[in-house]
Every structure is written in structure tokens, then in C-alpha cells.
Amino acid sequence: MEIILAILTGVLYTAGVYMLLRRSILKFIIGIIFLSNATNLLVFLAAGIVQGSPAFVDGKAADSSLIADPLPQALVLTAIVIGLGIIVFTLALKYKYFQLTGTDDLDQVKQTDKP
Amino acid sequence: MAAILLLLLIIAFSNFIIPRGANRFRGIILAVFQLVAFVFFYQKLAVTNAGEVITESYRWIPELGLNLQFQLDGVSIIFALLVTGIGVLVFLYAQAYMKPYGHLQRFFFFLFLFSFAMLGLVLSANMIQLFIFWELTSFLSFFLITYFNEKEEARAAAFRSLFITAFGGLSLLAGILLIGNIAGSYVISDWVASAAAIKAHSHYLPGLLLILLGVFTKSAQFPFHFWLPGAMQAPTPVSSYLHSATMVKAGVFLLMRLSPVMGNTPEWNYIISLVGVTTMLIGGYFALTQRDLKGVLAYTTISALGILVLMLGIDTKLSVKSAIVFLLVHAFYKATLFMVAGFIDKKTGTRDLTKLGGLARQMPVTMVITMLALLSMAGLPPMLGFIGKELIYEAKVQLPGIASIILVVGVLANAFMVAVSVFLGYKLFFGKQGDLPKKPDEKGVLYLLGPAVLVLLSLIYGLFPGIINRMVEVALQVVVPKALDIHLKLWHGFNQVLLLSVFTVLIGSALAFFVIKKPKLLGKWSNLNSSVFSFSFTKAFSNMISGFVGFSERNTARIQHGSHRYYILTIFVVTSLMLWYQLYDTRGWTLATNITLQPFYISILVAISIAAAVFTMFSKSRLSSIIAMGVVGYGLSLIFLYYSAVDLAITQILAETLILVMFVLILQKLPVFAKLSSRATKIRDMIIALSFGGVMTTLALKAINVEFNHPISDFFLENSYTKAYGENVVNVILVDFRALDTMGEVTVLTIAALGVFVLLKTRSKKI
Numbered sequence: 001m002e003i004i005l006a007i008l009t010g011v012l013y014t015a016g017v018y019m020l021l022r023r024s025i026l027k028f029i030i031g032i033i034f035l036s037n038a039t040n041l042l043v044f045l046a047a048g049i050v051q052g053s054p055a056f057v058d059g060k061a062a063d064s065s066l067i068a069d070p071l072p073q074a075l076v077l078t079a080i081v082i083g084l085g086i087i088v089f090t091l092a093l094k095y096k097y098f099q100l101t102g103t104d105d106l107d108q109v110k111q112t113d114k115p
Numbered sequence: 116m117a118a119i120l121l122l123l124l125i126i127a128f129s130n131f132i133i134p135r136g137a138n139r140f141r142g143i144i145l146a147v148f149q150l151v152a153f154v155f156f157y158q159k160l161a162v163t164n165a166g167e168v169i170t171e172s173y174r175w176i177p178e179l180g181l182n183l184q185f186q187l188d189g190v191s192i193i194f195a196l197l198v199t200g201i202g203v204l205v206f207l208y209a210q211a212y213m214k215p216y217g218h219l220q221r222f223f224f225f226l227f228l229f230s231f232a233m234l235g236l237v238l239s240a241n242m243i244q245l246f247i248f249w250e251l252t253s254f255l256s257f258f259l260i261t262y263f264n265e266k267e268e269a270r271a272a273a274f275r276s277l278f279i280t281a282f283g284g285l286s287l288l289a290g291i292l293l294i295g296n297i298a299g300s301y302v303i304s305d306w307v308a309s310a311a312a313i314k315a316h317s318h319y320l321p322g323l324l325l326i327l328l329g330v331f332t333k334s335a336q337f338p339f340h341f342w343l344p345g346a347m348q349a350p351t352p353v354s355s356y357l358h359s360a361t362m363v364k365a366g367v368f369l370l371m372r373l374s375p376v377m378g379n380t381p382e383w384n385y386i387i388s389l390v391g392v393t394t395m396l397i398g399g400y401f402a403l404t405q406r407d408l409k410g411v412l413a414y415t416t417i418s419a420l421g422i423l424v425l426m427l428g429i430d431t432k433l434s435v436k437s438a439i440v441f442l443l444v445h446a447f448y449k450a451t452l453f454m455v456a457g458f459i460d461k462k463t464g465t466r467d468l469t470k471l472g473g474l475a476r477q478m479p480v481t482m483v484i485t486m487l488a489l490l491s492m493a494g495l496p497p498m499l500g501f502i503g504k505e506l507i508y509e510a511k512v513q514l515p516g517i518a519s520i521i522l523v524v525g526v527l528a529n530a531f532m533v534a535v536s537v538f539l540g541y542k543l544f545f546g547k548q549g550d551l552p553k554k555p556d557e558k559g560v561l562y563l564l565g566p567a568v569l570v571l572l573s574l575i576y577g578l579f580p581g582i583i584n585r586m587v588e589v590a591l592q593v594v595v596p597k598a599l600d601i602h603l604k605l606w607h608g609f610n611q612v613l614l615l616s617v618f619t620v621l622i623g624s625a626l627a628f629f630v631i632k633k634p635k636l637l638g639k640w641s642n643l644n645s646s647v648f649s650f651s652f653t654k655a656f657s658n659m660i661s662g663f664v665g666f667s668e669r670n671t672a673r674i675q676h677g678s679h680r681y682y683i684l685t686i687f688v689v690t691s692l693m694l695w696y697q698l699y700d701t702r703g704w705t706l707a708t709n710i711t712l713q714p715f716y717i718s719i720l721v722a723i724s725i726a727a728a729v730f731t732m733f734s735k736s737r738l739s740s741i742i743a744m745g746v747v748g749y750g751l752s753l754i755f756l757y758y759s760a761v762d763l764a765i766t767q768i769l770a771e772t773l774i775l776v777m778f779v780l781i782l783q784k785l786p787v788f789a790k791l792s793s794r795a796t797k798i799r800d801m802i803i804a805l806s807f808g809g810v811m812t813t814l815a816l817k818a819i820n821v822e823f824n825h826p827i828s829d830f831f832l833e834n835s836y837t838k839a840y841g842e843n844v845v846n847v848i849l850v851d852f853r854a855l856d857t858m859g860e861v862t863v864l865t866i867a868a869l870g871v872f873v874l875l876k877t878r879s880k881k882i
Contacts, residue, residue: 001711001718005754006815008721012747014808015728017687021680021800023791030731030744033774037751042811044760046818054759055844059836068759070835070844071828077766077849078860084770085867088777092871095781104786106679 005045012038023106025094029087036083040076047072116171116185116238119152123231130224138219142210145227146203152234153199156192163192164585166592170240184302186240189589190371193439194237194364197446201360202230204565208454209352211561212461216350222262226353229255233361237368242291242301245369249287249333252362253280259357260349272345275656279332279342287329287369293322294377306376314380323377326369327386334366334420337394341652344413351457354409359416359449364442367420370427371435371594378430387428392524394421399531403538403630404641408456408466412449415492415535418528419445422507425521427594429510435594437506439587444503447573448491451566455485458562459543464552472546477555480563482544487570491577493536493623494529494616499577501616504529508612526619533623538630546631684803691807698813704820717757724750735788741778745771762845 012034019031047069055070098104126148133141162169169187176182187195209226213219232251239245254277261273295301297316298309306313313319330336335343346358357363370387377383398418405411423445426438458481459474460466475482487498494504511522557563576583630637712718727746734740748771756764792800831844831852841847849857 001713002819003816004712004718004721006812006819008725009815010808010812011725011728012808013811014804015732016804017807018732018800018804020683020687021803023680024788026737026785027740027788030740033744034728034731034747037748038811041751041754042815042818044755044758044763045815046821047823048819049758051758054761055832056842057832057836057844058842067832069823069825069828070831070848071825073760073763073845074848074853076760077763077845078856080763080766080770081860082863084773085864087774089867089870089874091774091777091781092874095784096874098785105791107791 002045002049005041005049009038009041009045012041024104025097025106026104028106029090029094032090033083033087036079036087040079040083043072043079044076116169116187117173117183119155120185120231120235120238123148123152123227123234127224127228127231130227131220133220135220140210141219141223142206142208142213145223146206146210148227149199149202149206149230152230153196153203156187156195156199159187160192160196160586163187163189164589166589172240175244180300181243182241183244184240185238186303187238189586189591189593190368190439191237193442193586193590194361194368195234197364197443198230198233198237198361201356201446201450201565201569204450204454204568205352205356207561208355208457208565209350211559212352212457213350216262218262222259222350225255225258225262226356229259229357229362233365236365240303242295242303242306246284246288246291249329249365250281250284252357252365253277253284253333256280256346256357256362259353260346262350262353263348266348269348271657272342272348275653276342276346278656278660279339283329283332283339286325286332290322290325290327290329293318293325297322303372303376306373310376313376319377319380320382323382323386326373326377327390330366330369330424331390332366333369334363334424335394335417336366336390336421336424337397338652340394340397340417341656343417344410345653347407347409347413351409351453351460354412355450355453355457359412359453360446363416363420364423364446367423367427367438367442370424371438371590374427374430374435374594375596378427384428384430387430388425388518388521389428391421391423391425391428392521394418395425395528396421396524399528399535401644402535403531403626404637404644406468406641408459408468408471408539408543409453411468411535411539412452412456415532416445416449418532419449422525422528425525426507426510429514429518429521430595431510431513432591432595433506433513434510436587436591437503437510439590439594440499440506440583441503443576443583443587444491444498444500444573447569447576448488448498448500451484451488451569451573452492454562454566455481455488458559458566459555461559461562462553462555462557467549468542470549470551471543473544473548474555475544478544478557480557480567484563484566484570485543486540487574488566489536489540491570491573493533493620495620497574497577499573499580501577502580505612505616508615512611512615522615526615526622529619530622530626533620534626534630537624537627541627541631684800687803687807691803691810694810694814695806698810698817704817717754720750720753724754737782737785737788740788741775741782745775748774760845762843 016031016034016038019027019034022028022031050066050068053067055068055073101108126145130141130145133144137144159169166189171185173183206223206226209223213222216222229252232248232255236245236248236252239248257273257277260276261269263269291301294306294313297313297318298306300306313322332339332342343358343363347354349358395418398414398416398421402411402414402418405414419441423438423441426434426441456466459471459478462478463471463474465471491498491500494500507525508522511519511525514521724747727743727750731740731743731747734743748767752764752767752771755761755767831848835841835844835847839847839851841851
């Protein structure tokens, strides 16, 4: 199963990079989302996946090799939330930018000051 | 010694304490302190004349073998007396000269600090310390040249001089380090002690070349001479002090210091004599065709510096002696001539030689002073200049074989000096007077005090050379140990040297006659010069600088092109190439996991996600691509859920939902996808994306096989329930073990939310 998930990671990266290289700003944002999803999946995958035994403890001694590793999960969780913040902010920025300039073309973005 | 230096430094800075109201005697106050220093060194003259060397040493960085070390011997006392003595006169002169200009505090600060730096340079017994003072004089020269900083020409000239001298200074430092490495010390006396080892070392030649580069740039030797005429943009006190009497002699001083260390080798003799002789000839030749009074003086200074360098390059006892005498000669007459030139400039309002003339009646005292100084420059009796020139000729006459060509060039260069002297003397005071901007008079004692004193000294020493005989002799012994003594005399009797002098005067006078009587021919000559010698060093220099700036600009524009997409493209191409290389480099791992499609429903989920991702890439509709993107996100959350990451699944679902809501919110305000990229671009981007995706897949596959050691996770698992009373370990990590991280995360989200709010709520005009 890991192999298929690895392929999914690769596909998400491919999609992310491809979208990142588009001139449309909207596609660019979608590219960011794919990249962040792909990276989350990569970290999750690299830590080793365990089926059906989440990291819950009840005080009794348990074999830690059998239950899911909680640390990468915590890291990925943080990454998801931060990714959400970035994307929502970027979208708002994009909205404002389009309102002001009326273009969706990244190649038109040539100066920081107002034209 | 150090006390005097410290005093000068403090006085330089306390210049800012002296109120502006005291500007009327600021220069006089400073001159008094110069006089104090002069008297100090004058008293020490008796000690050094007895052949003793006064040294002082203070701890500086003993760990690096660096100490503040000062040394007063025969050579440095001559320079110290020149710096402080001419300093006194220059400050008095500057008091009168600078009166109409502003920023006097600044000007006098730089000028006084210069005297400190120059004194420090000649007193240094340590090469690193000498280098620091050396650079300080270069910087101060820059600030003084650019005193009239509203003039573009002054700024350009100041930049040229700084660039060249600072470049030379760095090269000097490199040379010092090379030679210091051989000697194992930076103290000059240690260098002298290990002179034989230094000369035999393979680093001798590179070290010598680097040091000579510093010497030649500082002392305006060909081909670096062109900064000196440009430096004439400085106020005349500066030209007189820095650019004729002291700073440009720093290179000569260094040659004297290093002569016992590195001198008397074929490399030393050939390189230095060749450069010196070229500079001497070029300076004399171009001096005659200058139209600007200060320009003439600048080129004769270059010629004189050439003579000094040449004499030290010949490196015989006689030639070094003649260099020491000529150093005094030149300092006396050239400082005089510069001060007089500034005076004439002030009184007539011009420095143009085609206009100046017939000043004999209006400025008689000036005439007498100038005539005496010019006699010295021409090398005629009874001035000290005569003795200097005779010695130089004597040294040259002794040269064997092919080197005797130096004598021929020397006679020619001296003939130019004679011609310039006769020409200046005639033109300024008896020639036809043109339209002068001002009616000249001769008021101002301060202007003439300095020139008068210097020219008198020149005359007295010329008549009674015995006074300075001992001083020169001691200096000679420092440069050339165990030198034979040759007494200075005004009259040597009839001999070959005197014949040469007569010959020189005849050629010079003929040249001057030609220049004075045929001004048209002179004009043609000057035009011929500019067409034959069309290679202008100044232009070449500015072309070099602008060429370098242009080169940098073009390359910066190429690398920092400003196109966002190409930056991203570069990053991903480079990253994937590096990753592919790294994977190739660490190949040899095998895929441990068997390929299974079990459980089946997860395989289908992955397949759907892949399909949705691919669909997003190529969809032409905004809405469908966003929905497809959502499918991928939800798909991921299901995968998280299946593989024991419930918290991740919940978070992913919430985040994905929020993103979708946000997209839909602004979607109607956004344009449809336009077809912006060409087919070729898309294929190129696809190749890059596939390369990157491929390497990440391989990386993921490899990562699966890596067995992690997880002590941190074990700690969390063990302590989550017992210490933090939480069953869900991921939650406990977030809100307990790593609570500060979470707080930071919340802050980020808050800021993002505020940003979104501001962006969406504020109204602004469409542009």
C-alpha cells in the first residue's frame, strides 16, 4: 500500500509544481495547496503507517511499536493548520489584487508600486 | 614621540570644539601646535645626528605580535621635520587662503588629521602600523580633494585618486604579509636583520612587486601618475602640503625604508629605475604644454617623484644621497611654488597661463620669491636645487654600460625642468598680460610668509650646505648601511658634471625660448601631443570603471531578472536535479514492501485522488478544478483516518472545507481561466513537474524503508497519560508538551485572519 501512496505523493507534487508554473494566479494558489498536501503526505508516510491503532493510551503499558507514531502526526497537524492560514490569506490577497488591477496574469505583476 | 602623535590627534578632533566664531585664527591656532611638534623633532635632531635611533613601543595586540612601535632615525626625522615644518607654514597659508570658503572646521580637521597620519606613517617601526597610517593618508587625501564637492570634476578626481591609492594600499598590505611571513615579524628592524633570507626566498619577487605597486600608486609613478593632476582640484594648501611636499613622498619614504631589506637586487634596480625614468621623462614632457598653472606644477611634481624613485632604484650610495638631498630640494621649492600659484590665483582670479602675465610690477615680492624657487627647480646656483641636481648627475655619470641611457634621459628631463622654470618666470612676470578677472595686488602677509621662509631655507642651505650635511649623512647610513661620506658642496670645480649642467641649461633655455616666442607652435605642439598621445589615462580609467559597473548591471539583470515564474522554475529544476543526483549516489537499496492493492477500497480512494489531481491540472473551468482539488483534500483525510491518524483526518476535513468555502466566496469575483501559456511552455513545465514528482516518489519509497529510532515518541507515549492525564497522545503533544508551538500557530492564524479581514473589508478605488 505504501508504494501506491508514494505514487500519490509524486502525483500531488507533479500537479503542485505544474500549477505553480502557470501564469494564472488562481492556478498558482491551487499549486500551493497541492504542494502542502503532498508534503504532509510525505512526512506522514515516511514516519511509517500503521493501520487501525491510533496513538491512544490509557496508562497501561503498551508496545509502542504497534501503535501509530504520534510525533509526525502532531507535526503534520500543525502544518495543515498553518497551510490553511497561508492559503486563506493568499486567496484574500488575490481577491484584492484582482479588484485593484483587473488581471489574473502573474507576468503582469512587474512592479511593487501602483502603476 | 607617541605623546606628540597623540597630541596631534587630540588637537585634530578638538577642532570641532573651537567655535565657528574663532574661524579668523583657526589656522593660526593649529599652526602653533604644528610648531610645537616641529620644535620637538628639531630638538631630537641632535640625538639622531649622533647616529642614535630613538624607539618607543606600546602594547597593542601582543598576542598577534603586533605592538605600536615608533622609530626615529635619520630618515624618519627628515620626513617628520618636513611634515611638521611645512605643516606650520601651510596652516598659516591656509588661514588666509580658505577665508572665503565655508566648512572650515571640516577642512582644518582633515588637514590636521592628515599631518597626524603622515607623521604616524614616517615614525612607524612596524609595517602593519605603517600600512594603517598609509591608508589613512589616502582617505584624508580623498576628503581634501573633494572639498569643493559641489564640483563634479572634483568628485571624479577624488574618486580616481582614492581608487588608485587604496588599490595600491591593499596590494602593499598583501606584500607586507608575504614578506612578513618570511621574516616571521612585521617590525622593520627584524626585516633588515633577515634581509638575506628575504632576498633568497621564492616569495621575494611577488612580495616586491606587490609592495612596489603600493609605492608607485602613492607616489604617482607611471602608469598611475594620472591621479595627481586630477588631485589639483583640491584647495591649494592641500596641493602644496599633500600632493607635493608630503603624502606623495610616502612611496619614496617606503623605498628608503625597504632599501636595506629588499634593495640592491637586479629586480629592485631594474623595475624601479625603469618606472622612475619613464615617470621622470613623461612628467617633464607634459609639464611644458599645460595651460593651467597648477597643472604645470603637478606634472613637474610627477617628474620630480620620478627622479626620486629612479635614484632609489639605482641604489648606489651616491644616488641614495642625491635622492635624500633632492627630497629636501623638491619639498622646499615645490611647496613654495604651489603656495605662490594659489596666491596668484587668488589675486588675479585665474590660473590660466595664456591670460597671466606681466605681474612684475603689481607683485614684486612674489616675483622675487618665485624666481628663487624657479632657480632651485631649474637646478641653478646658488640654490639647494643646484646641489641636488649636481649630485643626481654625478650618480648618473657613474652608471655603467647600457644604464648610461638614464643619463641621457635625465639630461632631457632636467632640460624640461629648466624650460618650465624659464617659461614660468618669464610668462608670469614679464609676459603679455591678458584679461584678468581681478586687478592684482599683493596684500596678505600670510600668503607670502610660507613661500618666503621655504625659499630662504633653500637659499641658505644652498650657500652653506654644511648645515644639513650631517643630517643627510645619517639618513644615508640608515638607507645604505656603512656608506661612504661625500660632503655637500656648492662648487665642485670644472668637471664632466658641470659641463652637463651647462648643457642642460642651454637646451632648456632654447626650449623655453621656443615656447615663449612661438606660442602658435606651442599650441600646435600641444595639439600634436593630444593626437599622438591620444590614450588618455583618465578616460581609460573612467571607461574601466563604467565598464565594470555595466558588466555587473548586465549580469545582475540576467540573474535577478525579476520574473517570478522563472525563479520558481530555476528552484525546482535545480532541486530535482540535485535530488536525482543524491538518489543516484546512494543507490543500492531495494524495495522491501511487496506491491499490494489491499485493502481494495483504499486503492480506489488513491486512484480517485490521483485522477482528481490530474483533472485539476488540465481543467479549463475554475469551478471544476476547485472541486477536484477538494476531492484530493478529502481523499487525503480519509487516508489519514484509515491509517490511525484521526486528529489529522478531522483537521484536514475542516481545513479543506474552509478553503473550499473561501474559494467559492471569491470565485464569482474572479475571472475565468484564460489560456495564457503556449503548448511548448506547457510541455516544458510538465517535464519539470514530472521530474520533480518522480524524484519525490522515489524519495518517499526510500523513506518507507528507513527505520526510525523514536525516543521522543516513546517519551510522549509513556508520559502522556501519567503526567498530562490525556489519552489522545497527539492532542496532548499539541496542547501540553508543545503548547508554546501551538500558541505560535494560533498567533499565525490570528494574524492571517486579521489580514483576510482587512483585505476583504477595505474598499479601494480601482486603478
